[in-house]
Amino acid sequence: MSDVIFELKNVKKWFPARRNLGQLLSGERKWIKAVDGVSLKIKRGEIFGLIGESGCGKTTTGKLIMKLMEPSDGQIIFNGEDVTHLDKERLGQYKRNVQMIFQDPYASMNPRFRAVDVLTEPLEIHGIGKSKAEREELAAKALEAVKLTPPEDFLGRYAHMLSGGQRQRLATARTLILSPDFIVADEPVSMIDLSTRAEILHMMKEVQQSMGLTYLYITHDLSTARYFTDRIAVMYLGKIVEMGYADDLIDKAKHPYTKALISAVCEPVSGKVNQSKEVPIKGEIPSAANIPEGCRFHPRCLYAKPECMQGEDPELQEVENGHYVACIRYKEIEEMGTSWR
Amino acid sequence: MRNDGNKAKKKTSISRETRIKEFKESLKEFWSDFKQVKYGIVGLVLLIVFILMMVLEPFIIPFPEAGERWSDITYWIDNPRSAAPAWVNWFSGKKNTVHEFLTEPELQVTDTPQFQVVEAEFNYNYKYDIPPGELTLKALGKGNVVVEAEIIRPDGETINLVRKNFNTRNETEIRIPLGNEAATRIINFGREFESTENSRNVQRHLLKPMEILFSKAQEGILVKPEPLKGDYRINVKAIIVGKDSYIKDPEVVVSGKVFGFLGTDDARRDIWSGIVVGTKWAIFIGLLTAFVSIAVGIMYGVTMAYFGGWVDSLMMRIYEIFVSIPMLPVLVVFSAVFSPSLWTLILFMCVFYWTGPVLTVRSMALQIKEETYIEAAHALNASTGRIIFKHMIPQLIPYAFANMALSVPGAIVAEASISLLGLGDASVVTWGQILHGAMKSSAVLKGLWWWIVPPGLMIALLGMTFAFLGFSMDKILNPKLKTR
Numbered sequence: 001m002s003d004v005i006f007e008l009k010n011v012k013k014w015f016p017a018r019r020n021l022g023q024l025l026s027g028e029r030k031w032i033k034a035v036d037g038v039s040l041k042i043k044r045g046e047i048f049g050l051i052g053e054s055g056c057g058k059t060t061t062g063k064l065i066m067k068l069m070e071p072s073d074g075q076i077i078f079n080g081e082d083v084t085h086l087d088k089e090r091l092g093q094y095k096r097n098v099q100m101i102f103q104d105p106y107a108s109m110n111p112r113f114r115a116v117d118v119l120t121e122p123l124e125i126h127g128i129g130k131s132k133a134e135r136e137e138l139a140a141k142a143l144e145a146v147k148l149t150p151p152e153d154f155l156g157r158y159a160h161m162l163s164g165g166q167r168q169r170l171a172t173a174r175t176l177i178l179s180p181d182f183i184v185a186d187e188p189v190s191m192i193d194l195s196t197r198a199e200i201l202h203m204m205k206e207v208q209q210s211m212g213l214t215y216l217y218i219t220h221d222l223s224t225a226r227y228f229t230d231r232i233a234v235m236y237l238g239k240i241v242e243m244g245y246a247d248d249l250i251d252k253a254k255h256p257y258t259k260a261l262i263s264a265v266c267e268p269v270s271g272k273v274n275q276s277k278e279v280p281i282k283g284e285i286p287s288a289a290n291i292p293e294g295c296r297f298h299p300r301c302l303y304a305k306p307e308c309m310q311g312e313d314p315e316l317q318e319v320e321n322g323h324y325v326a327c328i329r330y331k332e333i334e335e336m337g338t339s340w341r
Numbered sequence: 342m343r344n345d346g347n348k349a350k351k352k353t354s355i356s357r358e359t360r361i362k363e364f365k366e367s368l369k370e371f372w373s374d375f376k377q378v379k380y381g382i383v384g385l386v387l388l389i390v391f392i393l394m395m396v397l398e399p400f401i402i403p404f405p406e407a408g409e410r411w412s413d414i415t416y417w418i419d420n421p422r423s424a425a426p427a428w429v430n431w432f433s434g435k436k437n438t439v440h441e442f443l444t445e446p447e448l449q450v451t452d453t454p455q456f457q458v459v460e461a462e463f464n465y466n467y468k469y470d471i472p473p474g475e476l477t478l479k480a481l482g483k484g485n486v487v488v489e490a491e492i493i494r495p496d497g498e499t500i501n502l503v504r505k506n507f508n509t510r511n512e513t514e515i516r517i518p519l520g521n522e523a524a525t526r527i528i529n530f531g532r533e534f535e536s537t538e539n540s541r542n543v544q545r546h547l548l549k550p551m552e553i554l555f556s557k558a559q560e561g562i563l564v565k566p567e568p569l570k571g572d573y574r575i576n577v578k579a580i581i582v583g584k585d586s587y588i589k590d591p592e593v594v595v596s597g598k599v600f601g602f603l604g605t606d607d608a609r610r611d612i613w614s615g616i617v618v619g620t621k622w623a624i625f626i627g628l629l630t631a632f633v634s635i636a637v638g639i640m641y642g643v644t645m646a647y648f649g650g651w652v653d654s655l656m657m658r659i660y661e662i663f664v665s666i667p668m669l670p671v672l673v674v675f676s677a678v679f680s681p682s683l684w685t686l687i688l689f690m691c692v693f694y695w696t697g698p699v700l701t702v703r704s705m706a707l708q709i710k711e712e713t714y715i716e717a718a719h720a721l722n723a724s725t726g727r728i729i730f731k732h733m734i735p736q737l738i739p740y741a742f743a744n745m746a747l748s749v750p751g752a753i754v755a756e757a758s759i760s761l762l763g764l765g766d767a768s769v770v771t772w773g774q775i776l777h778g779a780m781k782s783s784a785v786l787k788g789l790w791w792w793i794v795p796p797g798l799m800i801a802l803l804g805m806t807f808a809f810l811g812f813s814m815d816k817i818l819n820p821k822l823k824t825r
Contacts, residue, residue, distance in 0.1 A: 068716060100717070100720045
C-alpha cells in the first residue's frame with residue numbers, strides 16, 4: 001500500500017446557477033464553482049488541515065470526500081483505488097472506512113436518539129455485531145475510547161442531556177465505532193466552548209495515534225490548525241492557494257492570502273491586545289459564481305499587478321521542500337518583507 | 342468472556358429501565374401540559390364517557406341484541422310505537438303511563454290428575470293520568486292450554502277479561518292483547534256506572550277500553566273518565582292439559598305512552614339502545630379512517646419531500662387531483678352505485694382523507710431532510726428506508742397524533758351523511774342510520790324530536806371530543822416539535 005491514503009486530482013464541484021430568461025433562451029449556463037480544481041495528497045497517519053474563509057469550498061470538499069455529493073470533474077483516490085464513482089456495494093464499504101465528524105454536535109445527532117442509539121446505528125447499518133447486547137457493548141467501548149466514562153451513565157442519555165464537549169465526544173465515538181481509516185472532521189470544535197476545545201482536540205489526537213487514523217481537519221481557525229495538524233492547505237474560492245507543513249506554512253507564509261489570514265488571528269496575550277492590526281487584505285470574498293479572471297485573489301490582493309489580472313490562474317508550485325504556493329509574485333513579495341506598505 | 346456477557350446484559354437492562362423511566366417522565370410532562378388546556382380536559386372527560394359507553398354497552402342497554410336485530414321488527418314488538426322519553430313526564434302536568442314490563446309474577450302451581458293449573462298474579466301500581474294503550478299478556482306455551490285473565494282494581498271491582506284456548510304442537514309465543522280482546526266486557530263494566538243518558542249518547546268506537554279500566558267507577562267514566570290510581574292486580578290462570586303441555590315466562594306488557602331513556606321510533610325500536618350501539622361504530626369508523634388516512638398522508642408527504650425533484654412534482658399533481666375532487670358527491674354516487682359495506686365505505690373515505698396532512702408533512706419533512714443528522718446518516722450509508730422511518734417519521738409523530746384526532750370528526754360526519762342519505766351500510770346501526778330512519782318516516786313533521794336530537798347531538802359531541810383533544814395536543818406538541 002502506498003504512503004498516500006487519499007488523493008484528490010483536480011476535483012471540481014460546480015453547481016448550476018439560476019438562470020434568467022435571456023440566459024435560458026440563449027442557452028448560456030452559469031456555474032457556481034464551489035470547488036474549482038482541488039488537488040491534494042494526504043499521507044497515511046497524518047492530520048491534514050484544510051483552512052479557508054467560510055464559503056471557500058472547504059466543507060464542499062469534505063462532502064465530496066464523504067461521497068455526500070458527486071464531483072463534477074476530477075478523481076478521488078482512496079487507498080490507491082478510484083472512488084470517484086462507486087456502485088452501491090462498494091459505496092457501503094467506502095463509507096465504512098471513511099467517516100465524518102460534523103461541525104454542529106447539536107444538529108448532527110437525531111434529537112430522538114439516545115447515545116446508545118446514535119452509536120449502534122452505524123453498527124446496524126453495516127451489520128456489525130450479532131445481537132443487540134453485543135452492539136451495546138461495542139457502543140460502551142466506543143464511549144470509553146472518547147473518555148465518556150463510565151459508559152453506563154451516558155448510554156441512556158439523549159443528545160440534549162449532554163454538554164457540547166460531551167456531544168462532540170459522542171459524535172467522535174460514532175465515527176470511531178466502525179474503526180475507519182480516514183476521518184473528515186469538519187470544524188469539530190468551532191461550536192464548542194473555548195475551554196473544552198483543546199481537550200477535544202487532544203482526545204482526537206490520542207485516538208488518532210492509538211488507532212492509526214488519518215484526519216482531514218477542516219477549519220477556519222489557524223490557531224487550532226497549527227496545534228492539531230501536520231500539514232495545512234489554504235483554500236481560497238474553491239482552490240488551494242498554499243500548502244505545506246503546519247509550522248512552515250504559518251511561520252513562513254508566502255501567499256498574500258495566507259499572510260492576511262495569519263495576521264487576522266486575534267491575540268489574547270497582554271501587550272498585544274490593543275495593538276491595532278492591519279490586515280493586509282481588502283474587500284470581500286467574491287461570489288463563487290463570478291470568479292475573477294487571472295489570479296482569483298487579485299481583487300483583494302494588495303500586491304496585485306496587471307499581470308495578475310489576466311491569463312490563467314497561477315498553478316501550485318513547489319517552492320521549498322513540501323511547501324507549495326499558487327502566486328506568481330511570491331518571491332517579490334518575500335523580498336518586500338514586512339515593508340509591504 | 343462470561344463476565345463480559347453479564348456486563349452487557351446488565352447494561353441492556355439498565356438502558357431499558359431508563360427508557361421506561363424516561364417514558365413515564367415524558368408522559369408525566371405531557372399530562373402536566375395537558376392539564377393546562379381546559380378544553381382538552383373537557384375532551385378527555387367526554388372521551389372517557391364515550392369509552393365507558395362502549396365498554397359497558399351490554400349493561401346499560403335494555404335490549405342487548407339491539408345491534409344485531411335492529412331491523413328485526415319481531416324483536417321490538419313489545420315496545421310502544423313513537424313513544425317519547427320517560428322523563429318528559431317531569432315536565433308535563435298530566436303524567437303519561439310509562440311503558441313497563443311486568444315480569445316475575447307470584448306463581449302458584451296446582452297439580453290434579455287430569456291437568457295442571459298455573460296461577461300467576463301480577464301487581465301493577467298505576468300512578469299516571471293518561472292510561473296505557475294496551476295490556477298485553479305474553480307467555481311461551483306448548484300443547485293444550487287454556488288461559489284465563491281477570492283484573493282486580495284498587496276499588497275492589499273485578500273484571501273478567503279473557504278466556505282463551507291454545508293448542509299448538511311446538512312451543513309458541515302466546516300473546517293476548519287484553520284491552521282488545523276484552524273490549525266489550527270492559528265497556529259493559531263502564532256502562533254499569535255511567536248514567537243512562539251518557540251511556541246512550543257515547544259512540545261505541547270512540548271508547549277506549551284501557552281508559553275505562555283505569556278510571557274511577559263513577560258517573561262519567563265513559564265520557565269524562567278520571568284516573569283511578571293505586572294497585573291493580575292481574576290474575577292469570579292457565580289450565581294445562583296433557584303431558585307435554587306447559588306454559589312458561591308469563592309476562593304482562595303495559596304499553597305506555599312514554600318509554601325508557603330516549604323513547605322509541607315509529608318501528609318501536611329503543612333509541613337509547615341504538616345510540617349506545619352506534620357509539621362503538623362511530624368511534625371505530627372515525628379512528629380507523631383517521632389512522633389509515635393519516636398514516637398514508639404522512640408516508641406520502643415524507644416520500645415527496647425525501648425524493649424531491651420530479652417525484653415530488655408528480656406526487657404533488659396527484660395530490661392536487663385528489664384534493665380538488667369534492668368528496669361527498671363522489672361518495673354519494675359511489676354509495677348509490679355499489680351500496681358498499683362499512684369496510685368499503687371506510688376505505689373510500691380514506692381515499693379522500695389522506696390528503697389532509699400531506700402539505701404540512703411535506704414542508705416539515707423538507708426541513709428535517711436538511712438537518713445535519715440526516716446528512717450524518719447518509720454519511721453512515723443509511724438506507725432510504727432507515728432515514729425515512731427511523732429519522733424522519735418519528736419527528737412527525739406528535740403532529741400525526743394531533744392531526745389524527747382532528748380528522749376523526751370529519752370521518753364520523755361523512756359516514757353519518759352517507760347513512761343519512763340512505764346510502765350507507767344498513768346492516769350496521771350507526772347514528773347516521775338512525776337519522777336516516779327518522780328522515781324516512783318524517784320524524785320532524787310528526788314531532789318525534791327524541792328520534793332526531795339524540796343521534797345528531799351524539800355526532801356533534803363525539804366530533805367535539807376529538808376536535809378538543811386534537812386542538813389541545815396540537816397546542817402542546819407542536820412547540821416541542823420546533824425545539825430540539
